[in-house]
Amino acid sequence: DAGVIQSPRHEVTEMGQEVTLRCKPISGHDYLFWYRQTMMRGLELLIYFNNNVPIDDSGMPEDRFSAKMPNASFSTLKIQPSEPRDSAVYFCASSLARPLAGELFFGEGSRLTVL
Amino acid sequence: TQLLEQSPQFLSIQEGENLTVYCNSSSVFSSLQWYRQEPGEGPVLLVTVVTGGEVKKLKRLTFQFGDARKDSSLHITAAQPGDTGLYLCAAKNTGTASKLTFGTGTRLQVTL
Numbered sequence: 176d177a178g179v180i181q182s183p184r185h186e187v188t189e190m191g192q193e194v195t196l197r198c199k200p201i202s203g204h205d206y207l208f209w210y211r212q213t214m215m216r217g218l219e220l221l222i223y224f225n226n227n228v229p230i231d232d233s234g235m236p237e238d239r240f241s242a243k244m245p246n247a248s249f250s251t252l253k254i255q256p257s258e259p260r261d262s263a264v265y266f267c268a269s270s271l272a273r274p275l276a277g278e279l280f281f282g283e284g285s286r287l288t289v290l
Numbered sequence: 291t292q293l294l295e296q297s298p299q300f301l302s303i304q305e306g307e308n309l310t311v312y313c314n315s316s317s318v319f320s321s322l323q324w325y326r327q328e329p330g331e332g333p334v335l336l337v338t339v340v341t342g343g344e345v346k347k348l349k350r351l352t353f354q355f356g357d358a359r360k361d362s363s364l365h366i367t368a369a370q371p372g373d374t375g376l377y378l379c380a381a382k383n384t385g386t387a388s389k390l391t392f393g394t395g396t397r398l399q400v401t402l
Binding site for chain 2: 231
């Protein structure tokens, strides 16, 4: 069974450029989460979806960040324009049930470097 | 926003030693999970604890949930180099939908 698939694995871009990160959750999972990980701030929840609907985007840092989930098998996280402080590893995770007692399955992450 | 503090932040030990990692908060949790993350990969679930006072064992790893469901510990017996990684606790407190918050992490290195 394929796990959560993220692309690209690595992205290096210049300040001001648009960045799009992609995620394919595990088939059948109805929750999808976007996290950002840095040394300073650890793993932060940015936004999550239930059945393709955004439920909580309070972790999205600012208007430069947006996320969509047009269908159950695909989500994007877009940063426009990107800034050096956006450099981080971005993880997508999916879950079959509410993670009260359920498990989050993470992708391998997209490492973003903004110069 | 609940804050999950883990201690210690870093731990470097030799193979065969025992260690304990802590996860603390002022909030009450409905459940708590522990994940391990290796370099270049996403976190992987180790265990979920739900009941106050609950103890779960996974081979050489022992997880305990505090009686008041505000804290948890992870004890590793006879650590091995394969235990090296970032250990993260994650919790959801009552009444906050499905939002899972991660702790600050403990980075463990086990050397030969």
